Amino acid sequence: MRMMDMFNKKLLAVVIASTLGLVACGSDDNDVPAIQVDLRILETSDLHANIMDYDYYKTKYDPSIGLARTATLIKQHGAEASNFVLVDNGDLLQGSPMGDFIAANFKRDNTLGDTHPAYKAMNTLGYSVGNIGNHEFNYGLDFLSQAINGADFPYINANVLCEADCWEGKEKGDNLFTPYIIEEKSVIDSNGNQQTIKIGYIGFVPPQILLWDKQNLSGKVSVMGIIEAAEKFIPQMKAEGADVIVAIPHSGVGTPSNPVDVNDENATYALSLVDDIDVITFGHSHSVFPSATFEGLENADLDKGTINGVAAVMPGRWGDNLGIVDLKLEMQDGAWLIIDRTAKAAPIYDKNADEPELVSADNGIRDAVAIEHQGTLNYVNQPIGKASADMYSFLTLVQDDPSVQIVSDAQIAKVKANLTPALKDIPVLSAAAPFKAGGRHSTTADADSYVQVPAGDLTYKNAADLYLYPNTMVVVKVTGAEVKDWLECSANQFNQISASSTEPQYLINWDTHRSYNFDVIDGVTYKIDVTQPTKFDGDCALLDASANRIVDLAYIQDGISITGAEFANKEFIIATNNYRAFGGKFAGTGSDHVIMELPDSNREALAQYITDETAEHGQVDPTADNNWDFVTINTSTKLDIRFETQDSALADKFIIDNQSRHLTKRADLTDEFGFAIYNIDLTSQAITK
Template identity: 45%
Template sequence: MSHRFHPVSRRSLLAGAAATGALIMLHPFSARAQANQAHLRIMETTDIHVNVLPYDYYADKANDTLGLSRTASLIDAVRKQATNAMLIDNGDLLQGNPMGDYIAYEKGMKDGDLHPIMKGMNLLGYECSTLGNHEFNYGLSFMDKVLAGANFPFVCANLIRGTGLAANPRDDKLYLKPYVILDKKIRDGSGAEQPIRIGIIGFVPPQIMVWDLKNLEGNVKTRDIVEAAKAWVPEIKEAGADIVIALSHSGIDVKQGDMMENASFFVAGVDGIDAVFTGHQHLVFPGKKDFQALEAVDTEKGTLQGKPAVMGGFWGSHMGLIDLLLERDGSKWRVVSATSEARPIYERVDNKNKPTVADDKRIIAALEQDHQATLAYVRRPVGKTSAPLYSYFALVADDPSIQVVSQAQTWYLRDILKNTQWKDVPLLSAAAPFKAGGRNGADYYTDVPVGDIAIKNVADLYLYPNTVRAVEITGAQVKEWLEMSAGIFNRIEPGKADQALINTDFPSYNFDVIDGVTYRIDLSQPPKYDAKGGLANAGSNRIVDLMFDGKPIDPAGKFVVATNNYRAGGGGNFPDINASKIIYEAPDTNRDVIVRYVVSEGTINPSADGNWSFAPLPGTSVLFETGARAKDFIAEVKSLKIEPAGEGEAGFAKYRILL
């Protein structure tokens, strides 16, 4: 389908500063290049997810940590620091925030329409992009219409049209061109223009065939990323490319396997590839935080197996940047030195995010109508709730704000796992209260009344942009997970009155409630684990009467638990819960899953099912504090004997629970 491809003209790579003769602040490669050398600066954006503007539509407020309009200002400044520069993108453009949903579900795309993401990108002079896994979320026809509006080419070497793979990857009937070769002019150290041929190849995670099976089954297939790279890169070199750049919408993992999701490390090992642009994981490379201690991964220099590589965050938070010093060897160019960095659009000052760049006003103006339409969309109801959603009692009783998250996670994963080896394994769901007062104040609670739910209300239910994960664990590990959660409660002495219930050093986001099992918490026992996950009282058993399907849980039985990337990756230091237990990494955020669930159900019933409670301690009472509006919901809390106990400090209200 020819409308997907765009002819690449012979364009100069000369950047603004060099073209005007302004050599101030030039990169050392530009300043020191000899007559037979040239500096090429390659800038990357990745995982924009329709975040063209610095606005969080879920929270319905501006956000200084995101937005291509901010990254654009970085791009413009960086171009001026190099003799030669080019801009590429690494995929995941079309889905991920309510603007994307508005275009896909509400406005629609007709032939000839220009998607907001393309309105912004076309202003910035991109040379090429590849496909990310989220490009397929709205179907192939939608994707085709969006890509048709780009004034730059898209490439993908491992997405095959139809249902069959050829014996030789070069014989695959690809959905897009596997690569492009850009014929360019580059200015060398003497100031003379020289021709250069730059090959760009792209890859998408093969797992799209699982994540978007409904949209893709029978229409396309995927091939292993590294296999495709090894097949096509030699052809790119045979076709005369001086250097080869890989746009790998795939993260960094050093454990090799077939059909890897995160294969960029091994892409770097393919002979002929000179630089690797990565993404997908929403992390930053190089840097001091992510990918430490991985062999042959240099997080300081920004190399994978010695090749320069970069991952530029997500949502426009960073611009990836690789600088290449090229040297002319006869009629060919080769890389003789390289540097890599990820430049942020904001910095953290006094626990607040402070922007370091201003908006590109061209993008702001181009998207004003789309922005206003999206605001109207997120403020409009997408469904209804038949019960109020509140978190005033989330730390002391089963709670509707947690219940709806678990319902959505279970709904989502049950469909995904139904055709897998885990289809018959019991599915549980873990969720925690994020807005539960504490240090954030007496107004920091979820409170959504019966009736309409707007998309922005979802931010009240799920504050963080986590993504869904599934782990497989045993019944014994389910119990230990709950033992860790129960550490939020102080030890309570039987027979004493008005003891403080909550350990305020234990964060509420680590108080996981697991749906699908029933259990009680014996507060007379000391916490088994401390707030940091350390074993405090090995013989303690706070979790009692733990049942599945009406029977005591089988310690050796297998269970799949729906959770988020933070918990599944080891966040909170829960016993035995870490990345080794993950069986499924979803491409979708928990927020998006909740929105889809509400839309699918029309009217949700988030009433808490009371699957957990405190074990009785006759003659014992405890005190806890919550928001002032909690009084309106006391009657809803069926599992507790609870009564007002006066005013707390700073606007909180005290309540007494009779155990």
């Protein structure tokens, strides 16, 4: 079914239901009070093992993150409601040093302990259900199975199917998890009487888990499309008597402009058009809905918190917001009808407020994970080496950067040490991207999302700060032509700059390109011409075949620069991660290009490289080799080109000391998320040092 057909059908249903509700209310006996129920649905999502309100990289409490703070909101907003339920959307088990600490202990001695700390905390809050997110698979199915067994609430997922080695008596083709549940919720109505409402919950995960966690899932599971699974199971839920159906997709909004694709990663908009879904508590993309970020989204009411008439909420990430949906139901002709709905996200912290800490921590959550918290502190403070220079990512989107350079150096070293004789004559390159470079520039918390590893002694927490995810090392073989198109897709990170405009022009494309897709390929040299249109979009789909942003692309071999057709036809090996290698998004990626899968995580390879370099040289040198730069713009027009980065004294000093282009901070201006605004001079030659 195409998107517009689904919308027309859904809109008609909403209009009919509203009309029937008005007729029913108008025809009731005035002496018989209407039976109404207020139901609140609270949602957490994308906690990423941030249970404590603590930054393990900076080794201090952080009031802007953590379930310990969100729990206070849960209790406040739950107490205000006549009736409420609590759900979690997923991406719970991975993403903070505590998650890595627990996973590392599990892998070492094959036991998780009594209960995963995430569930020690969540079990105190009365969750009705949890959904499986894509990062739940990062540590493997055995870990996932044992971890969720510690939850005092059920887990759901409707679109992951078992292929082999199924658990709990599942057979090939069965849903690996319970696809949905129907909770018979006892509620108090507006007359003070007890009623029962059947709430159906159904969960989904992006089909891309088969690419992102291929090493853990290949041959073991298959995945249905999100809409495909919804259309299969929601009629069953309705037939089984569900009064209210809550979809819990670990999936972003998506777009109203394209037809539904079975492999859509971000399918929430499409789900809002599926019959009989009443509420969508979604996540995955770390944004906040409703918010100004989604201004202009077709058929979205940001005041009511609806998409196509369906109540919808997405509560950011790391516990920085709580999703809140309020429904008013009325008994009409023996059935519950939703007569009003609103949704909003409530923050735990407001950076711009006079008193930014909007809630205090819940000490019950802190106490529940106190042992694991101390274990994590010990874990991240293990010494691994020493660095000769600061590794901050404040400039990583506008120049070659030490926080990415050291990752590339480690990946190249690891791959070269593991090459077979047949591959030793092929040049080894490395693709690495900044994982902490201003987040998604969509919340005030993103202004703190930068790597900050100072020179001096290094610990495991520093390695985890430099490489945020537990990806594994994977190697692909490509041609030089594919290297160029790989970089052309990365160059979509930048907006096109007009060489004849005096108006302010912002360089960074935050809207359609994620910074973790801004791959720098080390081992070659190149420049990016931002006055040219982009060849690919943020998903590497071709936009303009004639576009040519990547220029002066070269490989130096025996002192000779290889360029042009000779470069395009040359073979290269690229060290990268499983997410990129198997994704098939960038040119030169996909299973047919993979030539080696290493058992090491990229983070482990980085930590080992730091240790080895320190042992051999006394320290590791992360200095950027400046293998890429922008093309200097030749124009007589005075350009006003701007970019955003952290607004702090530390960032100010680092930028002054390390700029490779002339950069000027606009002291009069920060943006709505608290980022500093800098001008970058692309009309003068780069600074030589």
